[in-house]
Amino acid sequence: MPELPEVETVRRSLEAAVRGGLLRAVEVRDRGFRHPVPAHGLAALVGARLASLRRRGKVLLLDFVREVGDDERTVLVHLGMSGRMLVGEPDAPWQTHEHVRFAIGERSVRFVDPRRFGSVELAETAAVPSHARVARLGPEPLADEFDGAYLFRITRARRVAIRNFLLDGQNVAGVGNIYANEACFRAGIRPGRAAGRLARADAERLASAVKRVLERAIRDGGSTLSDGGYTDAEGNAGWFQTRMAVYDRGGEPCRRCGTPIRLRVVGQRSAYFCPRCQR
DNA sequence: CCTATCTCCTGTAGGC
DNA sequence: TGCCTACAGGAGATAG
Numbered sequence: 001m002p003e004l005p006e007v008e009t010v011r012r013s014l015e016a017a018v019r020g021g022l023l024r025a026v027e028v029r030d031r032g033f034r035h036p037v038p039a040h041g042l043a044a045l046v047g048a049r050l051a052s053l054r055r056r057g058k059v060l061l062l063d064f065v066r067e068v069g070d071d072e073r074t075v076l077v078h079l080g081m082s083g084r085m086l087v088g089e090p091d092a093p094w095q096t097h098e099h100v101r102f103a104i105g106e107r108s109v110r111f112v113d114p115r116r117f118g119s120v121e122l123a124e125t126a127a128v129p130s131h132a133r134v135a136r137l138g139p140e141p142l143a144d145e146f147d148g149a150y151l152f153r154i155t156r157a158r159r160v161a162i163r164n165f166l167l168d169g170q171n172v173a174g175v176g177n178i179y180a181n182e183a184c185f186r187a188g189i190r191p192g193r194a195a196g197r198l199a200r201a202d203a204e205r206l207a208s209a210v211k212r213v214l215e216r217a218i219r220d221g222g223s224t225l226s227d228g229g230y231t232d233a234e235g236n237a238g239w240f241q242t243r244m245a246v247y248d249r250g251g252e253p254c255r256r257c258g259t260p261i262r263l264r265v266v267g268q269r270s271a272y273f274c275p276r277c278q279r
Numbered sequence: 280c281c282t283a284t285c286t287c288c289t290g291t292a293g294g295c
Numbered sequence: 296t297g298c299c300t301a302c303a304g305g306a307g308a309t310a311g
Contacts, residue, residue, distance in 0.1 A: 002304060034287060034307080058305080081304055082289075097289085115288045117305060132307095160282065169306075176304055225304075227291060268284075270303085286308080294300085 002079035004141065004174030005217035005240065006230055007058050010085050013232035014060075014109065015053045017087045021105025023048050023064060024090075028100050035119040037100060042122065045073055050104055056134045057173030060085065063125050072125035076133050080117030086110045087233045109233070137173040141210050146172055148204030155195040155203065162198060163191030164267040166210070175210060178223055178247045181272050183209040185246045190278045191271035192264065216240065246272035 002010070023046050028039040048064035055061065062075040077085065090108040094101070100111040100120050111120055123131035139146040154171060155162070165171055166180040175183070184191045186209035189202055198206065217223060222238030224230050225248065231237050241248075245255055250263030254274040264271050 006304080032288095078305085080288095080306085113288095114290065115303090115305095117287070158281080164282095167305085178304065223304080227303080229290085230304075267282095282311090284308105284310085286306100290303090292300105292302090295298090 002058060002081075002083060002230060003176030003179055003222075004055075004058060005179070005214055005220075006222035006238065007055055007060055007079060007174070008218050009222045009232045009238065010079070011053050011055045011060055013234050013236070014085055014087065017233060018104040018107050018109060019050055019053060021050050021107070023050060023102060023104055025103040026100070029094070029098070031099060031116065033099070033116055033119060035121060037120045038122045041073075042075070042100070042120070045075070048073070056128070057137045057140070057169055058176070059134050059137075061129065061134075065125075074123050074125045074129050076119070076121045076123060076129065076131055077111065078119045078121075078133060080113060080115060080119070082115040082229055083111065083113035083118030084229075084231070085233050086112060086231075086235065137169050138171045139173065141172050141175060141214055146207060146210070148200070148207045151207045152198065152200050152203035155198050158195040160195055161192045161266050161271075162189060162195045162206070163271050164269070165195040167269070172210070175214075177269050178244070179210070179213050179217065181247045182213045182245060185209075185272075185274060185278060186213060188278055191273050192266045193279075216243065246274060248272070 026042040028037050030037040045064050048066045051065040052063045060077040065072050088108050090103045097114040098110050098112045102109040123129035163180045163184055166175045187206040217240040220238055220240040223240040224237035225241055246261050249261045251260050257276050259274055259276040261272055262275055
């Protein structure tokens with residue numbers, strides 16, 4: 001669910017709801033995360049103001065600033081597979097799988113994550129926080145530095161499937177399985193093709209396709225699949241799933257040529273493609 | 280360094 | 296209806 005477009009949509013909806021608010025309280029009910037929630041560090045932020053909300057790849061960055069002093073801190077939130085950030089009333093009862101609650105201004109923000117693959121962590125505020133969660137991420141796919149030339153250069157001699165290459169955040173940040181599959185379709189490239197076999201023109205088309213599919217999905221508020229798990233911070237579902245060309249459409253006709261979409265497991269993850277439109 | 284595999288955890292869909 | 300299995304948006308760890 002939460003890939004770059006979903007995280008960006010959550011960021012925007014949270015920003016509209018709570019940016020500028022004072023952090024009044026933080027409660028943590030850590031149920032054993034892979035990366036422990038720093039309850040004491042979060043509690044020490046009480047009294048600071050949520051100055052800005054940023055995103056790096058799939059990581060949400062909440063920058064807290066005090067009026068006086070130099071202890072600016074950034075909360076890093078990763079939604080994992082099932083994480084959500086939901087705005088609500090501060091005194092509402094805790095819901096199932098709610099792990100952290102921030103009281104900001106007159107609202108509350110809850111971190112809810114059934115599968116607990118997500119994380120809430122803390123770092124010193126910086127242009128790029130020196131935290132393991134973001135330190136080694138590749139370029140933002142919507143930035144100018146991610147282009148055909150870059151993609152062509154870093155794929156040379158790589159044998160990994162191009163779909164998997166796109167999933168590796170060290171190559172490009174924030175692209176998950178849905179949008180990697182969709183971008184490969186738009187570029188006419190089979191997801192299982194070795195990355196190093198991309199021609200220069202393929203790399204140009206693919207970089208462009210990644211940008212276009214992510215921009216389109218952000219405009220649509222992300223993808224809410226049939227399990228309905230993802231919404232923005234206000235509970236609104238996304239609409240990009242109605243535009244998907246291949247993802248989750250195994251056996252259904254290609255929207256371009258009518259050939260049945262194929263589903264194949266590539267590197268432990270489902271890859272979807274049109275055998276006629278993609279080579 | 281590169282590649283492939285396993286793992287964390289819960290909810291849901293689909294088969295029988 | 297109910298039970299059981301397979302699989303799911305991520306990504307770190309590890310082995311070769």
